[in-house]
């Protein structure tokens with residue numbers, strides 16, 4: 001169970017991710033923001049439900065759809081916006097962009113353009129936490145599409161054998177690009193794949209913050225106690241296309257409407273949290289206004305910031321001492 005204060009934090013993060021992504025969509029369509037963006041709208045409860053349990057020493061690996069994970073792990077919004085605009089003030093000095101946002105100070109090891117590539121990194125970070133006895137855990141977010149990648153199986157296998165403090169968070173949004181999951185995968189609950197590695201495996205309703213929060217909490221506590229990794233499948237849905245500009249010819253309007261009407265993670269959170277006496281409408285409205293202002297300020301700061309200097313093109317390419 002969460003406190004009233006925590007509930008407001010949760011709402012603030014859900015709202016920030018939603019509004020940040022909606023703003024990016026509008027900016028791209030207005031021709032103000034370049035780049036190839038994959039929006040996280042619809043999946044907010046997964047990132048927020050998992051990261052609500054994480055501490056400073058815990059690390060996260062993300063995907064091509066990574067903005068929500070970054071925000072939930074505490075990466076600075078203004079720095080993220082500037083990064084997306086390719087400006088020198090960006091979190092990676094404007095040289096990474098959407099699919100390469102990383103912030104090691106916040107335990108965000110990186111978004112990743114290579115499907116499945118965050119999973120061996122998650123196993124490695126969990127091994128590091130285990131060897132150094134930091135008490136930390138490593139979380140790897142990934143999609144249903146990544147479960148047909150060899151790296152998924154290799155990472156889960158070694159994590160299970162070595163009982164690593166890793167949580168593999170599978171965001172099953174029903175599609176890998178334009179392919180429905182059932183076209184490419186025979187099992188319905190992808191979590192069953194954990195069983196082949198004798199790994200603790202759970203299924204959560206990825207649209208319901210409270211369900212994700214409870215199951216992620218169980219997985220993270222197990223990992224902290226040294227009881228090994230978990231595969232946590234969160235059933236979710238993306239409200240936008242695969243990328244901004246996707247013509248979305250592979251799903252019906254009715255399907256999207258069903259999810260938006262019945263399973264919107266923000267609406268579900270507001271309803272449940274209100275019912276439990278955790279939040280009130282006036283406080284939520286204040287957060288909405290505050291988040292909107294913060295995002296507007298981030299856009300203004302990004303658009304006013306300089307581009308990286310050509311002289312810096314080769315810096316930050318290789319690790320130095």
Ligand SMILES: Cc1ncc(C[n+]2csc(CCOP(=O)(O)OP(=O)(O)O)c2C)c(N)n1
Nearest residue numbers: 065113114115143144145146173175176177
């Ligand atoms: C190794 C690799 N293969 C293919 C691609 C192209 N690609 C980018 S995203 C994507 C679909 C990923 O689907 P999923 O893992 O379900 O994540 P989602 O986009 O649904 O969040 C593919 C095939 C890639 N980036 N990397």
Ligand SMILES: [Mg+2]
Nearest residue numbers: 143144175176
């Ligand atoms: Mg998917």
